[in-house]
Amino acid sequence: xxxxxxxxxERLERITVLLLGLLFLVAPLVISTINTDAFAIPKQAIxxxxxxxxxxxxxxxxxxxxxxxxxxxxxxxPLIAFVGATLLSVLLAVNRWDSLITFxxxxxxxxxxxxxxxxxxxxxxFMFLSSSLIVGSVISSLVTIFSYLKIYILPFDFAKNQTFNxxxxxxxxxxxxxxxLIFALYLAWPSLKKKSIDKNRAIFSVGAVLVLIGTAFSLLxxxxxxxxxxxxxxxxxxxxxxxxxxxxxxxxxxxxxxxGVGTFLTDFTRFKPAAFNNSADxxxxxxxxxxxxxxELLATTGLLGILSFVFLAFRIVKSKPLYPPLLxxxxxxxxxxxxxxxIFLLFVFLxxxxxxxxxxxxxxxxxxxVEARLLTLKRGVFALSETSGxxxxxxxxxxxxxxxxxxxxxxxxxxxxxxxxxxxDYLFQKSLIAASQNNAQATYQLETQAxxxxxxxxxxxxxxxxxxxxxxxxxxxxxxxxxxxxAQTQQTIYQLIQQSINSGxxxxxxxxxxxxxxxxxxxxxxxxxxxxxxxxxxAVIANQQALVLDPNNPQEYINYGGIFYQxxxxxxxxxxxxxxxxxxxxxxxxxYNLGHALEQKGDLQxxxxxxxxxxxxxxxxxxxxxxxxxxxxxxxxxxxxAAKAGQSSANSQAENQPPLEVNQPAAQLPQQNPQVKxxxxxxxxxxxxxxxxxxxxxx
Numbered sequence: 001x002x003x004x005x006x007x008x009x010e011r012l013e014r015i016t017v018l019l020l021g022l023l024f025l026v027a028p029l030v031i032s033t034i035n036t037d038a039f040a041i042p043k044q045a046i047x048x049x050x051x052x053x054x055x056x057x058x059x060x061x062x063x064x065x066x067x068x069x070x071x072x073x074x075x076x077x078p079l080i081a082f083v084g085a086t087l088l089s090v091l092l093a094v095n096r097w098d099s100l101i102t103f104x105x106x107x108x109x110x111x112x113x114x115x116x117x118x119x120x121x122x123x124x125x126f127m128f129l130s131s132s133l134i135v136g137s138v139i140s141s142l143v144t145i146f147s148y149l150k151i152y153i154l155p156f157d158f159a160k161n162q163t164f165n166x167x168x169x170x171x172x173x174x175x176x177x178x179x180x181l182i183f184a185l186y187l188a189w190p191s192l193k194k195k196s197i198d199k200n201r202a203i204f205s206v207g208a209v210l211v212l213i214g215t216a217f218s219l220l221x222x223x224x225x226x227x228x229x230x231x232x233x234x235x236x237x238x239x240x241x242x243x244x245x246x247x248x249x250x251x252x253x254x255x256x257x258x259x260g261v262g263t264f265l266t267d268f269t270r271f272k273p274a275a276f277n278n279s280a281d282x283x284x285x286x287x288x289x290x291x292x293x294x295x296e297l298l299a300t301t302g303l304l305g306i307l308s309f310v311f312l313a314f315r316i317v318k319s320k321p322l323y324p325p326l327l328x329x330x331x332x333x334x335x336x337x338x339x340x341x342x343i344f345l346l347f348v349f350l351x352x353x354x355x356x357x358x359x360x361x362x363x364x365x366x367x368x369x370v371e372a373r374l375l376t377l378k379r380g381v382f383a384l385s386e387t388s389g390x391x392x393x394x395x396x397x398x399x400x401x402x403x404x405x406x407x408x409x410x411x412x413x414x415x416x417x418x419x420x421x422x423x424x425d426y427l428f429q430k431s432l433i434a435a436s437q438n439n440a441q442a443t444y445q446l447e448t449q450a451x452x453x454x455x456x457x458x459x460x461x462x463x464x465x466x467x468x469x470x471x472x473x474x475x476x477x478x479x480x481x482x483x484x485x486x487a488q489t490q491q492t493i494y495q496l497i498q499q500s501i502n503s504g505x506x507x508x509x510x511x512x513x514x515x516x517x518x519x520x521x522x523x524x525x526x527x528x529x530x531x532x533x534x535x536x537x538x539a540v541i542a543n544q545q546a547l548v549l550d551p552n553n554p555q556e557y558i559n560y561g562g563i564f565y566q567x568x569x570x571x572x573x574x575x576x577x578x579x580x581x582x583x584x585x586x587x588x589x590x591x592y593n594l595g596h597a598l599e600q601k602g603d604l605q606x607x608x609x610x611x612x613x614x615x616x617x618x619x620x621x622x623x624x625x626x627x628x629x630x631x632x633x634x635x636x637x638x639x640x641x642a643a644k645a646g647q648s649s650a651n652s653q654a655e656n657q658p659p660l661e662v663n664q665p666a667a668q669l670p671q672q673n674p675q676v677k678x679x680x681x682x683x684x685x686x687x688x689x690x691x692x693x694x695x696x697x698x699x
Contacts, residue, residue, distance in 0.1 A: 075354065
């Protein structure tokens with residue numbers, strides 16, 4: 001009987017190892033066109049699926065053995081502390097759903113480690129898993145090499161690109177392959193050192209050569225074809241420390257647990273310094289990741305997150321012998337940002353190292369199996385002990401059943417909600433395809449379904465609000481001029497407008513610290529000025545909140561000034577456009593909007609000065625030069641000055657200049673009398689509203 005149990009346990013372990021090998025093989029390769037993110041989401045989905053199956057197999061093993069046996073390693077406590085710190089950051093986050101969506105894949109990475117060390121117990125398991133990891137990277141390398149050489153081996157249209165890779169980013173792939181290269185060289189080193197071919201380790205030597213070639217091509221393509229945009233280290237450093245010390249209304253929470261894992265975007269918009277606008281290439285970009293993995297941890301998980309990571313790093317450095325792949329990871333974590341596949345690789349390396357050392361006789365004191373037991377009340381109710389020896393409790397069988405029950409409940413709850421997330425993402429991707437085909441009805445229906453399945457993604461709500469507004473605008477425009485819409489059409493327009501507002505408000509509820517959501521809501525209200533009651537006031541309130549959350553973004557002030565321009569409040573518009581100019585003096589569109597506001601007010605000479613500044617900033621763009629020359633000529637005629645002014649261009653022009661345009665709402669519904677009653681923006685719990693910053697005029 002005992003022998004049958006041992007055989008069944010071994011079979012369960014082999015199945016788990018086979019599943020893990022499949023995961024290691026396909027993790028760097030899997031992509032999908034049915035998701036909104038073709039690269040990260042499929043990788044997360046297969047991770048969650050296989051780890052869930054691995055957990056269920058561990059539960060089955062406990063039931064077969066009638067005991068709970070756990071492999072102890074030096075990394076258990078640091079990883080539990082890390083999970084606890086990141087979970088606390090989720091619970092204390094203002095953008096809780098954004099943080100939770102990032103936390104779940106991270107949690108499954110940690111669970112992957114525990115499934116791995118408790119299932120791979122044989123040397124052949126280690127060899128199989130290591131080989132799978134390297135083979136997957138070799139295949140990914142070959143795809144990159146072929147793409148760079150313009151040999152397209154995949155049938156997808158988006159894959160027929162010289163920069164195509166299975167990570168979505170050549171920079172992220174380069175980091176992944178570099179770490180795999182170090183891992184492969186480490187495993188191949190015994191053979192290389194002896195200068196002899198070890199058949200058992202030949203795959204590591206061959207794999208190292210192929211991954212080296214792939215890394216070289218990936219690195220070449222990264223810096224010649226797809227130059228990475230990385231947040232400057234100084235800016236990341238400033239944002240990280242500001243996030244844990246200057247978070248108004250939650251200073252203690254911010255210091256302890258940061259803004260919430262996965263919410264660096266909000267840290268970036270709120271705490272980036274005004275000097276960031278001096279960067280010609282980066283000023284108009286938003287960053288989802290900090291300058292390095294450690295700085296991102298500091299901002300998003302606070303002091304506890306950093307301390308738990310330092311604890312893990314200490315255990316890694318203290319390990320004997322030193323493990324080069326993990327040391328490389330620690331060094332890189334200080335200087336570059338990490339994507340999800342790279343973080344996944346950290347826990348794979350930890351697991352494989354623990355498996356390898358667990359097979360070594362010299363490490364038996366650090367890597368060993370313990371058995372959880374229920375003891376009598378006099379000695380407590382729970383303990384861990386060596387696997388040898390008999391149970392001391394007649395209720396010992398309750399423990400494996402309890403262990404299995406907890407795992408099953410955990411898998412059902414997280415599995416069900418993860419399935420809802422992935423299904424909603426599938427529906428939303430279908431809606432985007434329908435939108436690209438101008439199928440408004442399918443777009444609307446699919447987005448409605450996606451939001452009903454998983455309503456807690458602000459991006460869904462934000463896009464849906466614009467879809468509803470666009471449909472309402474199109475329906476209004478379809479009514480012939482001079483005629484009134486039917487009662488049914490009018491009712492449909494009102495419903496679409498209210499749904500647009502509701503979705504915009506929902507986005508700000510799901511993610512209240514995301515400036516993009518408030519700017520989106522403001523744009524909805526702007527489109528309703530003259531149509532809905534108090535739409536102008538609501539647009540101003542929503543835009544003010546966007547400014548609180550993104551105070552050093554000149555484009556936010558152009559949007560804000562645009563509302564006043566639309567309302568004919570020229571002085572208020574001039575003030576906001578002037579702030580945009582002061583934040584970024586070489587921003588042509590800020591000068592352009594300021595010039596138009598001055599012209600509307602009647603300050604024609606100052607307007608001409610602004611137009612001439614615009615001309616010097618866009619001198620390298622013929623279309624913009626022609627446009628501003630025409631407006632300068634018209635203005636000169638208006639003020640009776642026919643002499644040409646400002647013909648010489650500046651010696652240097654700012655790069656990445658957007659098209660010249662007076663800020664306008666994306667859509668504008670016609671005037672309505674009487675105006676329709678609409679809902680206003682919801683109050684934001686944090687951060688507290690601050691007065692709009694006022695800067696001195698640069699003139």
